Amino acid sequence: MSKDREVSVPLPTIRRLPMYFSLLQKAAQESQTSVSSSQLAGALALEPIQVRKDLEAIGVTGQPRVGFPVAELVEAIERFLGWDNATDAFILGAGHLGTALAGYHGFESKGLNVVALFDNDPRKIGQTIHGKEVLPIDKLGNLASRLHVHIAILTVPAEVAASVAQLAIDAGIQAIWNFTPTKLIVPEHVILERVDLAASLAVLSSKLAARLRPVEPTAQTPEVQA
Amino acid sequence: MSKDREVSVPLPTIRRLPMYFSLLQKAAQESQTSVSSSQLAGALALEPIQVRKDLEAIGVTGQPRVGFPVAELVEAIERFLGWDNATDAFILGAGHLGTALAGYHGFESKGLNVVALFDNDPRKIGQTIHGKEVLPIDKLGNLASRLHVHIAILTVPAEVAASVAQLAIDAGIQAIWNFTPTKLIVPEHVILERVDLAASLAVLSSKLAARLRPVEPTAQTPEVQA
DNA sequence: ATATTATCGATATGCGAATATCGATACAAC
DNA sequence: GTTGTATCGATATTCGCATATCGATAATAT
Numbered sequence: 001m002s003k004d005r006e007v008s009v010p011l012p013t014i015r016r017l018p019m020y021f022s023l024l025q026k027a028a029q030e031s032q033t034s035v036s037s038s039q040l041a042g043a044l045a046l047e048p049i050q051v052r053k054d055l056e057a058i059g060v061t062g063q064p065r066v067g068f069p070v071a072e073l074v075e076a077i078e079r080f081l082g083w084d085n086a087t088d089a090f091i092l093g094a095g096h097l098g099t100a101l102a103g104y105h106g107f108e109s110k111g112l113n114v115v116a117l118f119d120n121d122p123r124k125i126g127q128t129i130h131g132k133e134v135l136p137i138d139k140l141g142n143l144a145s146r147l148h149v150h151i152a153i154l155t156v157p158a159e160v161a162a163s164v165a166q167l168a169i170d171a172g173i174q175a176i177w178n179f180t181p182t183k184l185i186v187p188e189h190v191i192l193e194r195v196d197l198a199a200s201l202a203v204l205s206s207k208l209a210a211r212l213r214p215v216e217p218t219a220q221t222p223e224v225q226a
Numbered sequence: 227m228s229k230d231r232e233v234s235v236p237l238p239t240i241r242r243l244p245m246y247f248s249l250l251q252k253a254a255q256e257s258q259t260s261v262s263s264s265q266l267a268g269a270l271a272l273e274p275i276q277v278r279k280d281l282e283a284i285g286v287t288g289q290p291r292v293g294f295p296v297a298e299l300v301e302a303i304e305r306f307l308g309w310d311n312a313t314d315a316f317i318l319g320a321g322h323l324g325t326a327l328a329g330y331h332g333f334e335s336k337g338l339n340v341v342a343l344f345d346n347d348p349r350k351i352g353q354t355i356h357g358k359e360v361l362p363i364d365k366l367g368n369l370a371s372r373l374h375v376h377i378a379i380l381t382v383p384a385e386v387a388a389s390v391a392q393l394a395i396d397a398g399i400q401a402i403w404n405f406t407p408t409k410l411i412v413p414e415h416v417i418l419e420r421v422d423l424a425a426s427l428a429v430l431s432s433k434l435a436a437r438l439r440p441v442e443p444t445a446q447t448p449e450v451q452a
Numbered sequence: 453a454t455a456t457t458a459t460c461g462a463t464a465t466g467c468g469a470a471t472a473t474c475g476a477t478a479c480a481a482c
Numbered sequence: 483g484t485t486g487t488a489t490c491g492a493t494a495t496t497c498g499c500a501t502a503t504c505g506a507t508a509a510t511a512t
Contacts, residue, residue: 010469014432018424019409036489045411049471052490064477064490081428082435096326103322106407110424111431150434175434177427181332183245185271191437193430197421198244198336201403202307204419205337206240208376208401209308211417236499262459275501278460290460290507 009080013054018110019044020054021077027070036067083111088149089177092164093156094119094127094134097179101153103130115149137167144171153177235306239280244336245270246280247303253296262293309337314375315403318390319382320345320353320360323405327379329356341375363393370397379403 023043027035037051044051055068058080062068078084086108091098094117102114117129120137127134135143143149152168154161154176161182168176175191178184186192249269253261263277270277281294284306288294304310312334317324320343328340343355346363353360361369369375378394380387380402387408394402401417404410412418 014428015425018428044409062490065479065488081431096329100322100326110427175430177430183270191430191433193426195426199241200419200421201336202240202244204401204403205307205309207417288460291458291509
């Protein structure tokens with residue numbers, strides 16, 4: 001009842017925080033000490049009001065006619081997201097996407113430390129991808145608990161997504177970052193976040209499709225039941 | 227004022243369509259002729275009411291005590307998303323992510339046909355990645371218009387995202403699928419859809435962070451201004 | 453035939469988030 | 483000093499979407 005403090009920050013606000021974050025880091029590098037909500041809004045194509053509400057949500061207050069303190073904002077966002085101290089993660093699935101993510105610099109500054117990759121392909125096991133070892137998937141249970149790894153980045157093929165996710169959960173993984181097209185159903189205590197390419201593509205496609213057929217010939221509900 | 231027909235389908239609904247789509251394809255393969263909203267809801271951890279409203283939005287009606295016609299649903303979703311006939315796309319940036327996407331089977335069934343990749347690295351140009359040629363980025367303008375390619379999949383490094391996007395826009399690209407961490411600002415007529423890893427990670431991180439510090443020591447607003 | 457019940461579709465309600473409004477504040481110009 | 487103005491923060495409003503309610507319908511069982 002009282003720990004709703006964090007949870008009460010709107011989800012859309014949380015999603016916008018990284019955008020503010022990178023802008024603010026840039027501002028800090030340029031020794032800027034304060035930014036106004038309108039500056040941020042302008043750079044991100046948002047409304048100043050929204051920016052102010054977002055920044056208020058993470059507990060930073062600005063000053064009229066001055067703006068918000070840059071350094072304080074950066075700290076507050078880092079702290080709120082837990083990006084101030086790194087959490088270890090495993091990548092499950094050393095395919096194209098897993099490999100790409102293993103090589104992605106930028107996680108370091110976002111509190112994510114990829115420790116190793118896992119796969120079941122004997123040809124991949126033992127290899128080193130971007131400085132990280134590829135381990136057999138059956139070692140997952142043992143290592144996750146021993147190394148206190150909390151996050152699993154799931155990049156396996158769709159067919160095995162559910163079963164590998166279950167392995168991770170059994171291994172005590174606390175959060176799954178799901179890059180597969182599979183909608184996972186997990187127990188309450190497991191944090192689940194999905195990067196849904198298909199959903200994103202669907203939005204793009206539907207807009208494009210709508211544009212390509214601007215006006216429908218009056219009756220657009222033919223008896224399709226044939 | 228009257229073309230709001232398509233646009234009036236709620237965005238969250240559009241995002242859920244691919245989930246229904248893949249389930250329905252599976253059902254069709256198993257020669258199932260109809261599905262109930264509760265079946266779909268059960269498989270996707272949704273509420274039946276929501277499923278019904280979603281399916282209604284794309285113009286398919288069900289029958290009491292029977293459910294919705296599978297074949298008709300598949301067709302309607304394909305048609306709505308424009309997945310029934312493919313659109314050509316370029317991948318801009320032949321790095322890890324671009325390579326991964328070039329090798330992703332599954333776009334074919336989603337109306338997306340990757341024609342080629344573009345890069346500015348002389349070592350990559352001329353190579354073939356997953357059967358697709360890597361071309362120099364300065365050929366983009368010429369080829370996009372000549373081949374009537376409408377979609378650009380943007381996987382270049384963040385620093386050049388804005389300028390490459392501008393190239394694409396100048397080349398007459400109609401839609402940009404943005405995988406970079408950069409928030410692009412594009413003219414009205416360009417469709418823009420973003421896969422925002424940072425936003426997704428932020429949600430995951432914040433939940434994890436909130437869990438790791440369940441109760442804050444009473445006064446949780448110290449003078450951070452030091 | 454009749455009763456039962458799963459399921460749909462229409463209408464109503466509720467909730468979270470975006471947006472608007474407006475007074476308060478503090479810097480800058482004169 | 484005094485005035486002007488950009489900006490903040492609090493409150494109110496609006497909007498979109500999810501959820502609940504309930505009558506209507508058609509397959510199944512008796």
